[in-house]
Amino acid sequence: MTTKERIVDEALSLFSVNGYKGTSVKRIADAVGIKDSSLYKHFKSKQEILDTIVDTMRQHIEDISCEFGLPADDNIEEAAAVYAAFDEKMLVELSNKIFLFYLNDSFVSRFWRMGTIEQFQNPEVYGVFKKLFLEDSIAYQTTLFAELSRQDIFIQADPQVMAVYFYTPIFFLLNKYASDVEHEEEALEILDKQVREFYRIYRRKGV
Amino acid sequence: MTTKERIVDEALSLFSVNGYKGTSVKRIADAVGIKDSSLYKHFKSKQEILDTIVDTMRQHIEDISCEFGLPADDNIEEAAAVYAAFDEKMLVELSNKIFLFYLNDSFVSRFWRMGTIEQFQNPEVYGVFKKLFLEDSIAYQTTLFAELSRQDIFIQADPQVMAVYFYTPIFFLLNKYASDVEHEEEALEILDKQVREFYRIYRRKGV
DNA sequence: GTCTATACCTGGATAGAC
DNA sequence: GTCTATCCAGGTATAGAC
Numbered sequence: 001m002t003t004k005e006r007i008v009d010e011a012l013s014l015f016s017v018n019g020y021k022g023t024s025v026k027r028i029a030d031a032v033g034i035k036d037s038s039l040y041k042h043f044k045s046k047q048e049i050l051d052t053i054v055d056t057m058r059q060h061i062e063d064i065s066c067e068f069g070l071p072a073d074d075n076i077e078e079a080a081a082v083y084a085a086f087d088e089k090m091l092v093e094l095s096n097k098i099f100l101f102y103l104n105d106s107f108v109s110r111f112w113r114m115g116t117i118e119q120f121q122n123p124e125v126y127g128v129f130k131k132l133f134l135e136d137s138i139a140y141q142t143t144l145f146a147e148l149s150r151q152d153i154f155i156q157a158d159p160q161v162m163a164v165y166f167y168t169p170i171f172f173l174l175n176k177y178a179s180d181v182e183h184e185e186e187a188l189e190i191l192d193k194q195v196r197e198f199y200r201i202y203r204r205k206g207v
Numbered sequence: 208m209t210t211k212e213r214i215v216d217e218a219l220s221l222f223s224v225n226g227y228k229g230t231s232v233k234r235i236a237d238a239v240g241i242k243d244s245s246l247y248k249h250f251k252s253k254q255e256i257l258d259t260i261v262d263t264m265r266q267h268i269e270d271i272s273c274e275f276g277l278p279a280d281d282n283i284e285e286a287a288a289v290y291a292a293f294d295e296k297m298l299v300e301l302s303n304k305i306f307l308f309y310l311n312d313s314f315v316s317r318f319w320r321m322g323t324i325e326q327f328q329n330p331e332v333y334g335v336f337k338k339l340f341l342e343d344s345i346a347y348q349t350t351l352f353a354e355l356s357r358q359d360i361f362i363q364a365d366p367q368v369m370a371v372y373f374y375t376p377i378f379f380l381l382n383k384y385a386s387d388v389e390h391e392e393e394a395l396e397i398l399d400k401q402v403r404e405f406y407r408i409y410r411r412k413g414v
Numbered sequence: 415g416t417c418t419a420t421a422c423c424t425g426g427a428t429a430g431a432c
Numbered sequence: 433g434t435c436t437a438t439c440c441a442g443g444t445a446t447a448g449a450c
Contacts, residue, residue, distance in 0.1 A: 003433080017328075018327075019229070019328070024425060024426085034435090035435060035436085036425095037427080037428080037437090038433065040426090041434075044427095046426070117226070117323070117325075117327060119323070119324070120223075120225075120320065120324060121226070134379075134382065157404070158404070160400075161404045164379070164397070165376070165401070165404070168379040169371055169372070171382075172375040175378075175382075176337075179326060193365065193367075194372070231443060231444085232445085233442085233444095242416070243445090244447095245415065247445065248415055248416080252444080253444070253445095415450105417448100418447105419446105419447085419448090419449100420446085421445085421447095422443100423445105424442090424443075425440100425443090426439105426442105427438105427439085428439080429439100430435105432433105432435075
């Protein structure tokens with residue numbers, strides 16, 4: 001890790017707890033192990049560090065954006081097989097995967113916290129936060145459930161309503177346990193109960 | 208409104224957007240229309256202003272805590288009548304009432320925003336925020352749905368799971384539209400669809 | 415209870431030696 | 433690229449006149 005990368009990394013850690021204004025350049029420099037003045041050889045301002053974080057997150061999102069969505073369109077046979085085998089276990093695994101990724105991925109989880117506390121202060125940060133955690137997540141699940149309904153694996157229901165019921169407990173638990181990572185187990189138990197109920201409600205019964 | 212009350216009011220407005228550290232005593236004093244030094248005749252420190260807000264919110268909660276819960280226990284006949292008449296319209300009204308109260312009550316909505324952005328900084332603030340928006344809400348609805356199941360108005364299901372499905376869309380929409388109050392209509396439409404689906408799922412069919 | 419003046423500190427940022 | 437030294441703006445808080 002270069003010094004520049006370490007500055008970004010430590011800055012994100014500090015911003016995600018103390019906020020942008022609540023974090024001084026000196027504290028970032030201390031965390032890196034250099035003097036604050038040295039930091040200005042890597043970034044021309046404190047704002048530029050934040051901008052770099054936002055840009056990094058934007059790229060990170062593109063890398064992971066398809067991860068929780070549908071199987072790729074260009075692989076239609078594999079996709080069909082996945083849907084045909086869709087069961088309760090897969091649904092539980094999907095929700096756990098999303099929840100734990102947002103909660104534990106070192107970059108995403110810190111960006112979540114920073115986005116939360118900077119949402120009324122920094123439009124750039126909030127734009128990325130909103131897209132990832134408030135819009136795309138619902139959009140992907142909407143497509144997924146629409147397809148599962150179309151294939152008669154799930155019952156006919158408004159796919160967006162289903163997506164909201166699938167995602168909002170994850171969102172709620174992320175909020176509740178973001179500052180309380182020790183009780184992750186508790187969150188996973190609640191999530192498990194919600195998803196099983198979701199499956200009970202929406203899976204197609206009989207034939 | 209006394210000067211002291213106006214200081215608390217303006218401070219809450221500023222804290223709820225700029226955060227505690229992001230708000231200077233001078234800006235609070237400007238908003239009130241006095242000099243910053245005069246403010247220290249009313250509060251011995253900036254921290255004391257925040258403490259006053261938290262205490263005020265704690266009292267405010269007690270005043271409203273029963274509002275979205277069950278009818279009072281000491282009024283058992285009225286309560287029974289309310290349950291017997293429970294229908295889709297009442298459920299929609301309940302969710303709208305909760306959502307709009309949290310979004311538009313001048314004190315609660317500003318405290319919501321402040322709690323959101325101060326959650327990793329100020330344990331006192333977060334304690335009150337967490338209790339009201341993450342714990343009590345679910346707890347009240349759990350009791351409500353438990354009773355509706357017991358009386359065979361709703362189907363038999365885990366009342367906490369029901370409460371989570373009832374409340375988390377409200378919570379999600381509060382997050383999404385807290386910074387975007389103009390699109391309240393949009394939020395209410397989504398909420399309406401969710402609640403009708405909820406009623407479709409959990410109301411008891413036939414007799 | 416409000417003002418002016420001021421003390422004292424911390425924050426962001428630059429200059430220039432090495 | 434790192435350091436020391438420095439500048440200047442802005443922050444919290446106090447003293448004392450009115």
